[in-house]
Every structure is written in C-alpha cells, then in structure tokens.
Amino acid sequence: MATLLDSVGTLTGVGPKREKALNDLDIFTIADLLAYYPHRYQDLAVKGPSEAVNGEKVTFKGLVTSDPVVTHFGRKKSRLRFRMTIDQATIMVSFFNQPWLGKQITMGQELAVYGSYDQPRQTLNGMKVIAKAADDETGMAAIYPTNKAIKQKTIKELVDQALQRYDQALHQEVIPQAIRRRYRLLPHYEVVYGMHQPINAEQAQAARRTASFEEFFIFQMRLQLIKQMDARQQGRPVLFNNDQLKALISTLPYELTSAQKRVVNEILRDMRRPLHMNRLLQGDVGSGKTVVAALAMYAAITAGKQAALMAPTEILAQQHAKTIGSFFDPKQVRVELLTSSTRASERRQILADLLAGEIDILVGTHALIQPDLAFHNLGLAVIDEQHRFGVKQRSTLREIGMNPDILAMTATPIPRTLAITAYGEMDVSVIDQLPAGRKPVQTKWLRKSELDEQLTFIKDQLAAGAQAYVVTPLIEESETLDVQNAQAVYQDLAQTFGPEYKVGLLHGRMTNPDKEAVMAAFKANQFQVLVATTVVEVGVDVPNATVMLILDADRFGLSQLHQLRGRVGRGQRQSYAFLVSNPKTQYGVDRMQAMVKTNDGFVLAQKDLELRGAGDILGKRQSGVPEFKVGDPVADMQMMTIAQEEAMQVLDQPDWDQDPEIKALVELLDETMARYRHFD
Numbered sequence: 001m002a003t004l005l006d007s008v009g010t011l012t013g014v015g016p017k018r019e020k021a022l023n024d025l026d027i028f029t030i031a032d033l034l035a036y037y038p039h040r041y042q043d044l045a046v047k048g049p050s051e052a053v054n055g056e057k058v059t060f061k062g063l064v065t066s067d068p069v070v071t072h073f074g075r076k077k078s079r080l081r082f083r084m085t086i087d088q089a090t091i092m093v094s095f096f097n098q099p100w101l102g103k104q105i106t107m108g109q110e111l112a113v114y115g116s117y118d119q120p121r122q123t124l125n126g127m128k129v130i131a132k133a134a135d136d137e138t139g140m141a142a143i144y145p146t147n148k149a150i151k152q153k154t155i156k157e158l159v160d161q162a163l164q165r166y167d168q169a170l171h172q173e174v175i176p177q178a179i180r181r182r183y184r185l186l187p188h189y190e191v192v193y194g195m196h197q198p199i200n201a202e203q204a205q206a207a208r209r210t211a212s213f214e215e216f217f218i219f220q221m222r223l224q225l226i227k228q229m230d231a232r233q234q235g236r237p238v239l240f241n242n243d244q245l246k247a248l249i250s251t252l253p254y255e256l257t258s259a260q261k262r263v264v265n266e267i268l269r270d271m272r273r274p275l276h277m278n279r280l281l282q283g284d285v286g287s288g289k290t291v292v293a294a295l296a297m298y299a300a301i302t303a304g305k306q307a308a309l310m311a312p313t314e315i316l317a318q319q320h321a322k323t324i325g326s327f328f329d330p331k332q333v334r335v336e337l338l339t340s341s342t343r344a345s346e347r348r349q350i351l352a353d354l355l356a357g358e359i360d361i362l363v364g365t366h367a368l369i370q371p372d373l374a375f376h377n378l379g380l381a382v383i384d385e386q387h388r389f390g391v392k393q394r395s396t397l398r399e400i401g402m403n404p405d406i407l408a409m410t411a412t413p414i415p416r417t418l419a420i421t422a423y424g425e426m427d428v429s430v431i432d433q434l435p436a437g438r439k440p441v442q443t444k445w446l447r448k449s450e451l452d453e454q455l456t457f458i459k460d461q462l463a464a465g466a467q468a469y470v471v472t473p474l475i476e477e478s479e480t481l482d483v484q485n486a487q488a489v490y491q492d493l494a495q496t497f498g499p500e501y502k503v504g505l506l507h508g509r510m511t512n513p514d515k516e517a518v519m520a521a522f523k524a525n526q527f528q529v530l531v532a533t534t535v536v537e538v539g540v541d542v543p544n545a546t547v548m549l550i551l552d553a554d555r556f557g558l559s560q561l562h563q564l565r566g567r568v569g570r571g572q573r574q575s576y577a578f579l580v581s582n583p584k585t586q587y588g589v590d591r592m593q594a595m596v597k598t599n600d601g602f603v604l605a606q607k608d609l610e611l612r613g614a615g616d617i618l619g620k621r622q623s624g625v626p627e628f629k630v631g632d633p634v635a636d637m638q639m640m641t642i643a644q645e646e647a648m649q650v651l652d653q654p655d656w657d658q659d660p661e662i663k664a665l666v667e668l669l670d671e672t673m674a675r676y677r678h679f680d
C-alpha cells in the first residue's frame with residue numbers, strides 16, 4: 001500500500017538523478033515532499049485597477065490595445081511596453097529585459113499579467129504573463145525554496161502529483177483531535193492543501209499556524225520519546241554513601257548556598273534511581289557549579305564507580321583538575337588529567353590505571369572520548385559547557401563509557417523556551433543564587449577617548465593588590481589580526497603599567513602548555529594584568545582579579561560580554577567591568593546599556609535572543625538548536641511550550657500509539673525510534 005514513507009523516487013518523472021537532487025533538499029519520502037512548504041506566495045487573484053493598491057503585486061486581465069514596442073538600452077537592457085484596457089481603464093504595461101515577450105503578445109489579445117502596480121502613473125511593472133487566467137480564478141502561487149538542480153515548476157508538479165496520489169493518506173492525523181480542538185487547529189489535510197495551494201492569504205496563514213504547531217509537536221514528541229527510552233534503557237542505580245558525602249561537605253572551605261544544596265539533592269536523587277540520569281545544570285557565571293559537580297562525582301566514587309569530567313578547553317580542564325583535586329584527600333580519591341598534550345608514556349599509564357579502576361576521577365578535554373580509552377566502571381560523566389559538545393559526542397561517550405549518568409553544565413543562561421528546544425530531552429537544574437558576600441560587578445560603558453582616565457583607576461586597583469584582565473576582540477574572523485592586535489595592546493599596556501606591574505599575554509595561537517603556564521602565573525599573581533583574546537571567556541577562575549576591561553566591546557554578543565564580566569566579582573572585593581566602545585548603531589548602544597543595567601545572565605540572554613537569535617546565545621557552530629522549517633521557536637515561544645506540555649501528556653497515556661486517529665504521527669515517530677535504537 002502506498003504510504004507517505006514511500007520514497008520520492010516512486011513519483012513519475014523522478015529518476016535517480018532527480019531523486020539525488022531532491023535528497024539534497026532533504027526530501028527523501030513523500031512525507032518530506034509534502035512537508036516541503038513554500039516560503040512565500042504570489043497572489044494571482046485577478047483584480048481590476050480600481051481594487052488594486054498602489055505598490056502591491058496584482059494580476060490584471062484585459063485586452064492588449066497597442067502593439068508592443070521594445071526599446072533597447074545598452075547591450076543587455078531593454079524595455080517592452082504595451083497598452084492594456086481593463087474594464088474601463090487603460091494602463092501601460094512594461095516588462096524589463098524580456099524582449100522575447102514581444103513576439104508572444106499581439107494587439108487585440110486577451111491577456112493576464114502579474115506585476116507590481118504603480119497607481120499614480122497608471123502602469124504595471126510586469127513580472128510574468130499568465131497563460132490561462134479565468135475571471136473566476138483566484139489563488140496564490142506557491143514559491144518554494146529551490147536549488148540549482150530543481151526548478152520551481154518541478155517541485156510544484158511533484159507536489160501536485162503527490163497530493164493526488166496520496167490524498168487518502170493525508171486524512172490521517174498528526175495531532176490528536178482533543179489538542180486540535182483546544183487550540184483551534186486545522187485537520188492535517190487542510191494544512192497540507194492550505195500550505196501548497198491556498199485560495200487566499202488568510203487560508204495560507206491559517207495553514208501555517210497549524211503547520212508550525214505540527215512541527216513543534218512532532219519535535220517535542222520525538223524529544224520526549226527519546227527521554228522516555230533513555231530512562232527505560234539503563235537501570236543501574238548509583239548507591240552512594242550519604243555519610244561520606246556529608247563528611248566531604250563539612251570539609252569545604254565555605255557553606256554551600258541553598259541553591260547549590262537544592263541542585264545537589266536533585267542530582268543525587270536522579271543518580272540513586274535505577275534510571276539513567278540526563279541532567280543539565282545551569283547556573284549564572286560564578287554561581288559555583290564546580291563544587292556541585294565534584295560532589296556528584298564523589299557520590300559515584302562512594303558507590304564504587306568512576307567519574308569523568310570533560311571541559312571544552314585545556315585551560316579549563318587543567319583548572320578543573322586542580323580545583324577538584326583540592327576538595328579531596330589524594331590518598332583517598334585519585335584525580336588525573338588527560339588532554340591532547342599529555343605525554344605518550346603518561347597517557348599509557350593513565351589508560352592502564354583507568355582500566356584497572358585505580359583512577360577515580362578523570363578530567364580532560366575531547367581527549368576523553370577516544371576509542372582506546374576504557375573505564376573500569378564509569379558511573380558519571382560531567383560535561384562542562386555543554387553546548388560545545390554536540391549530541392554526537394554525547395553518544396560517543398555512551399559508546400565508550402558504558403552509558404554513564406550524564407550531568408551537563410552550562411554557564412550560559414538559556415531562556416526557558418530555548419532550553420526546551422535545545423535540551424528538551426534533559427532534566428534541568430538551575431543554581432539561581434550567587435554565594436553570599438559577592439558584590440555585584442559595577443559595569444561602566446566608556447568611549448575610547450575616556451580610556452586613559454580609566455587606566456589610572458585600574459592602576460589604583462593594582463596598587464591595592466588586585467589584578468586585571470584586558471580583553472581584545474576578534475577582528476573580522478582573522479586570527480592573525482587578533483593576535484597582532486592583542487600583541488599591540490600588550491606592548492602598550494606594558495609601557496603604561498610597567499615597571500611596577502607585570503603584564504602577561506594570552507592568545508589563541510599559543511601552544512597549550514604556554515597558555516597553561518600563563519594562566520597559572522596569573523593565578524599565582526606573578527603578573528597583575530592579563531591581556532587576552534576571548535580565550536578567557538569561559539570558566540576561568542581567578543578570584544583576586546577585580547577589573548575586566550573589554551576593548552571594542554560592541555563586537556561581542558551580550559552573553560559573551562556577560563561571560564567575560566563573570567571572570568571578575570568572584571571574590572569578596574568590589575569588582576569592575578569597563579566596556580570600551582563607540583558603537584555605530586543604535587543596536588550597539590542598546591547592548592552596552594543593557595550590560596550596564598543588569599547583572600542577571602538570564603535577563604541578558606533573553607535580550608540577546610530577541611536581538612540576535614538563538615545561534616548567538618548558544619554559539620554558532622554547535623547551537624544544538626534544531627532548524628525548523630515552518631515554525632520559529634523564538635517568535636512562537638508560547639506555541640513551543642504548549643507543544644511540549646501536550647506531547648508529555650500524550651506520552652503519559654499508556655497506549656497512546658494505538659490510537660488509529662493519529663496513525664500518521666505514530667508512523668513518523670516509529671522511524672525516529674528505529675533510528676535511535678540503531679545508535680545505541
């Protein structure tokens with residue numbers, strides 16, 4: 001029987017070559033083709049000049065009342081003009097650069113022309129001649145996104161063919177009726193027809209609304225299903241020793257904040273359950289995520305398991321290994337660091353000890369997900385700065401790591417709706433409180449001309465024993481220029497602050513051991529000013545630093561600026577962030593003002609989301625936010641939230657997939673489930 005999962009290759013006129021071209025547009029099945037919606041429409045409804053609006057695109061139908069005249073200008077440009085009488089009115093029609101039309105148009109002919117209407121001049125700037133426009137014809141011509149190998153016309157014909165052949169199948173529903181009623185959504189076949197062949201703009205819009213919901217709903221059903229399957233599959237409780245944990249907590253140099261205590265409990269509850277943990281730990285910069293991770297790892301150790309922590313950069317891996325090591329008695333808990341710069345002999349030893357179960361915690365970078373690396377008994381994997389690792393790495397981790405519990409940490413506050421899109425399959429814990437005694441960072445925006453004055457202020461801070469970061473921006477994506485710029489700033493400031501104070505330099509072109517050496521020296525206060533490119537962006541922790549000076553601050557996104565600012569204000573002293581910039585646009589001004597106004601990462605992330613979109617918050621390359629074809633998860637946040645809630649409720653019903661009414665949905669998800677099983 002024909003189903004929507006048939007290959008597009010089954011359509012007439014689709015040979016192997018065309019099929020390949022369709023595949024390039026992500027069209028594999030009939031369902032994909034029918035979900036390949038137009039991105040806009042041309043209103044082809046025939047109108048008279050009296051109904052037409054100036055500047056609007058219209059179709060006029062009338063009699064050609066003059067011979068068409070072609071005028072050439074230059075070598076390639078031309079204009080074709082003729083008069084047309086429509087009802088009682090006469091207008092002039094022009095076509096630019098289509099001289100061949102002159103041969104097809106003759107005086108006395110009935111003609112329909114689509115174009116844009118200039119009312120004061122009574123002219124129509126023609127775009128296309130419509131062959132057989134009947135008076136009663138109404139309609140919108142769908143315009144599809146295409147590639148070189150596939151033309152508009154081809155897509156249109158294939159869609160028409162599929163609509164005819166698979167009409168029956170379109171009567172199966174994607175969204176359960178109760179949900180459709182609740183949100184006044186259209187039945188599926190009306191959506192498909194309304195998207196591809198709408199009669200008017202209103203119908204197209206109504207179809208798009210339901211189509212967006214369908215897309216979100218299917219997406220959420222997939223995520224929630226994955227979550228369910230994830231939870232069902234692994235059933236190994238981590239039976240930790242509460243007394244040992246309490247003992248460790250009592251040795252910490254500070255009291256945990258109540259938010260830290262709450263999330264530790266959330267994590268421990270997950271770990272103890274015979275289900276697989278997949279949890280995201282969110283906390284604003286400096287909120288104290290590291291100690292939470294350390295406690296979770298220790299819990300695994302008391303249960304006789306190992307733990308791993310993956311960081312996005314070597315500097316961070318190094319720092320984490322140190323901090324985490326400092327929480328434990330080295331005789332009881334062995335922490336090792338493994339990065340790509342670990343020496344071969346040392347690496348071999350680590351691998352052997354890891355397999356023998358002699359290492360309790362392994363901290364590292366991507367170097368941790370190598371195929372030759374095997375744990376004796378990995379119970380928990382902590383992934384820092386989650387969004388820099390993709391879903392793929394997460395599954396590799398599964399493959400090599402015997403499917404441990406996963407705790408992902410991110411310092412980038414993610415607005416809730418974005419979180420349910422990017423991390424919908426994870427449970428989320430939020431540390432929404434900073435350790436006591438922190439003074440909010442004072443942020444000031446200054447023009448370049450005011451910089452010298454501030455340097456004096458910074459000098460005073462250094463005199464009081466504090467340290468300062470100076471950050472130089474990315475210049476037009478060129479690392480060489482970045483480095484040159486950072487070097488120039490470095491030399492400049494070495495003059496300004498020297499010889500009393502020492503200045504260091506850190507940039508992306510340095511080798512990892514060099515970077516580490518610089519960071520370690522800065523942390524040890526061997527120099528007081530660190531000039532750096534954005535390599536210091538995430539996670540670096542030097543509590544004695546109280547000044548963050550960011551040059552050309554308008555080149556950074558809000559979330560990035562907030563991350564940078566988060567490098568200071570980590571100790572008891574008052575800290576300062578100076579944003580130096582002369583923004584050229586209102587948008588730049590808005591961003592500087594937002595930074596001055598609030599210290600709340602969530603507020604800024606929300607603002608960034610509104611101003612720049614999701615990719616910028618989560619990092620362009622690995623945003624983790626899936627692309628949507630029809631719906632816009634930012635503009636339609638509320639709809640996404642509803643889709644998630646409804647999807648969860650559907651999945652809560654035991655035999656939801658037996659409902660014959662939503663057969664189309666079940667079929668779509670079957671495929672996902674199969675694919676997912678294949679990964680495991």
Ligand SMILES: Nc1ncnc2c1ncn2[C@@H]1O[C@H](COP(=O)(O)OP(=O)(O)OP(=O)(O)O)[C@@H](O)[C@H]1O
Pocket residue numbers: 254255256257260283284285286287288289290291410411435436538539540541543566567570
């Ligand atoms: N409960 C607490 N009381 C006092 N200080 C704390 C507490 N928890 C953590 N700290 C300290 O706060 C600083 C920030 O902690 P941590 O480095 O874990 O932050 P983070 O959440 O990882 O932030 P970022 O994402 O900015 O790196 C550290 O110097 C840490 O020692």
